[in-house]
Amino acid sequence: MLGSETVYMLAGDHRWQWEQFCDERRIDRARIADVKGLIVDAFLKARERSSDVRQSGSLLLDPQYSSAHMARARQAGAVVGAPTEKAGAFPLEWTSATPFAAPPPGSFVKVLVKDRSDYAPALRVAQFEKLKELQHWCRASAAPLVIEVLVPRDREPEQTFEETERPAMLSQTIRDAYQRGIEPEYWKIEGTTSAAGAAAVDRAIAERPACRQIILGKAADASLIAQWFATAAKTSSASGLAIGRSVFWNTCSRFLEGKTFESDAIDEMTATYLRLVDLWRAAIKS
Template sequence: MLHHDRVYMLAADHRWQWEEWCDARGLARERIADAKRLAFDAFMLAREASPDVRDHGALLLDAQYSSPIVAEAARAGIDVGTPAEKAGAFPLAWAAEPFDRALAGAFVKVLVRYRSDDEPSIHDEQRRKLLELHAWCRAAGKPLVVEILVGRRGEPEDEFEASGRPAMLARFVHEAYDRGLVPEFWKIEGTLSAHGARVIDDAIGAQAGGRQIILGKAADLGTIDRWFAVAAKTATAAGFAIGRSVFWDPSVAYLSGGTTAAAARDRIADNYLRLVGAWRMHGSGPTDAKL
């Protein structure tokens, strides 16, 4: 089970991003499974190196391209979860049903795209689906991670990052709580704005035990470190769920023939451990392992 107060999640459930990348290069989509294997092998390497990863590490993988790896991770005692949403879909749609067959992991993640200025009918339908999933997770005893993506639509970027997105995120969280949607974790976009972080923190903390984990948006590790520094000052931040920032470049190098699987695996593991170290530096001391 995900640890309530600390989660170091390597999120490798990306599907449409890899499909677009492979299609653009004439590469068979079957190779996506190789990228998933790299992420798993890197996580295992980091787990061997770091007691903190053994205690608080988690892995997010999709069934579409990594079903055998999900099963392998579960057998190894890894806290592995699977996504519920159809990749890239808006409004929210399910990747597969029924849930008891589609969601084989120990926890469930769902990504929902939201703007407060979307049509009310879209809000209503997405909330209905989220509540359906929430009820199933409760009955199945699986923690739920709700990821919210709030896209910019013409607003000035700095203003939107500092106040516009945090306000919309907070509104979504409040509306969810009002309707009984209380996930174990909110997966939230990082911010450099202390004010924006407080707005989000206050919303999530309105429910006792509310927790957030920071997603990566494919940002560079330096930017993520700065997000961590801001998040560490909040009461609800419990860790991160980051993927492309960790695995994308090494995986692309491997799939393109520019490096070996072992070298790519080592780079991914090192990137992941750097994030673990950054979180600990801002929140609870130096990292305990390095490759």
């Protein structure tokens, strides 16, 4: 199961991004499965090298392109979860017409939802109702739920939005979810360098002590992620990271284009992932 104290999640469930990448370069979409395999190989190598990853590491993979690799990772002892949302959809849609007809395909469930407190009330209510239904399914299967919330910027100045408005809107989304009985084990959220913004989000999350937060990467470089970690580590609800493209996008892009060897790609991703784990551990200790 997903650990409650610390989470080092390698998030490899990206779908539409790889589809777009392949289509633009006339690469067969079947190659996306090769990318997923490399991500699993890198994670398993990291597990071999790091007791922290063996204890707290997890993989997020999509069955669409990763079903065989998910089985391989589970067989190796890894904690593997899967997304439920239709990739790229807004408002929230499920991956199939009958998403809850069978148990979850992984040890935990992740859903991505876009929300702003100024969205149309009917749209927000519909999305919250879907999340409530999803939570019921997860609890019936004893599968931890990870809700990833993205707050899109509209016309706000970027710095003001990042420091104050996005944290305020994210906090409101979390509180509105709580009022509807939606209480995921983890909120997967965007990091911030604003101590005040991080504290505001932490106060909202902490209204339900069992809920925790993990920081996503947004394809940022390690130096910016380190700043996000340093800010998040000072909050009471911080549990770790859920990073994907920052680990594998550039490396796997070169692999698909024939610019790097498979073994080199695996080694590079392993090192990047372990470096981010070390950055989180350093932030917590400081």
